[in-house]
Amino acid sequence: MNPLLIWTDGVCTDSRGFGGWAYVRLWNGEARGVAGGERQATTPRMELTAVLRALSDLADIPAPTPLTLHSDSAVLMVGAGQIGAWRTGGWTDAKGDPVPEQDLWRQIAAITQARPVTFVRVSPTPSDRRPEGFVAAWSDFAREKCKASGAFTWAIPKPNMAKFPTA
Numbered sequence: 545m546n547p548l549l550i551w552t553d554g555v556c557t558d559s560r561g562f563g564g565w566a567y568v569r570l571w572n573g574e575a576r577g578v579a580g581g582e583r584q585a586t587t588p589r590m591e592l593t594a595v596l597r598a599l600s601d602l603a604d605i606p607a608p609t610p611l612t613l614h615s616d617s618a619v620l621m622v623g624a625g626q627i628g629a630w631r632t633g634g635w636t637d638a639k640g641d642p643v644p645e646q647d648l649w650r651q652i653a654a655i656t657q658a659r660p661v662t663f664v665r666v667s668p669t670p671s672d673r674r675p676e677g678f679v680a681a682w683s684d685f686a687r688e689k690c691k692a693s694g695a696f697t698w699a700i701p702k703p704n705m706a707k708f709p710t711a
Contacts, residue, residue, distance in 0.1 A: 546572050547610040550598045551666070551675045553683040554590030554617065557691075563590040564687030566679050567598035568700070568708060571605060575708040579682045580697035581690025591617040592648040594683065597697075599655045611661045614676060616668040624663045627653045678708055 548571045556563040563585025568577035578597060582590070595613065605611075615621070623643075630636070631653055635643050643649055655661075666676045682700060689696065 545606070545609055547612055548602075548605050549675075550611070550613045551679040552591070552594035552598050552613065552615045552617075552620075553676065553679045554587060554592070554594045555680075555683045555687050556585050556587040556590050557687065559586060560584055562687050562691045563587070563593075564683040564685065564690060565590040565594035565597070566682035566686055566700070567594050567601075568675065568679050568682075568705075569598060569601065570675075570708070570710060571609070573710075575705050575710065577679070577682065577700035577705060577708070578697060579686040579700055580695070581686040582695045583690060588617075588619045589645055589648070590683070591615065591620055592623075592645050592652065595620060596648050596651050596655075599652060599659075599661070602655075602659065607659060611659065612664055613661050614664045614666045616666050616676065616680075618665075621663060621665050623649060624656075624661075627656065675709055 548569060550567055550569045552567040554565040562583055564581045566579040568575055630643050635646050637643055
């Protein structure tokens with residue numbers, strides 16, 4: 545069975561500014577992606593939003609399909625390893641504080657419990673000729689579009705997806 549490969553990225557202008565997120569998924573040779581933007585965002589929130597949106601877009605993928613998600617997010621990589629402890633610990637961290645972005649983490653946890661995901665860390669400074677660079681460019685674009693027109697979500701157009709680097 546062919547694996548499903550996903551790349552995600554999230555970005556924000558400052559601690560509570562304009563944010564953008566994007567993901568692209570590649571399965572059976574077909575790439576499709578979605579980008580969006582939000583105001584009053586943070587970088588961790590945008591990174592996790594990209595992941596949640598990607599993991600929520602699996603209705604057409606058979607359940608046993610192996611799934612690998614690529615991200616440059618340290619927050620995601622650390623958090624993905626803590627989900628079990630957070631769940632059993634009442635969604636508090638090791639210090640007893642509430643887990644940040646708990647609303648997103650709870651949804652990610654529910655999806656990954658039902659459908660295992662392999663998380664792979666990619667370079668935070670990607671080449672534009674690699675999949676993570678393509679996705680980073682779209683999250684930057686989404687952030688800029690959000691500045692001009694507010695929150696949005698839309699599919700990355702097919703002519704643009706044709707430029708997705710699959711190798």
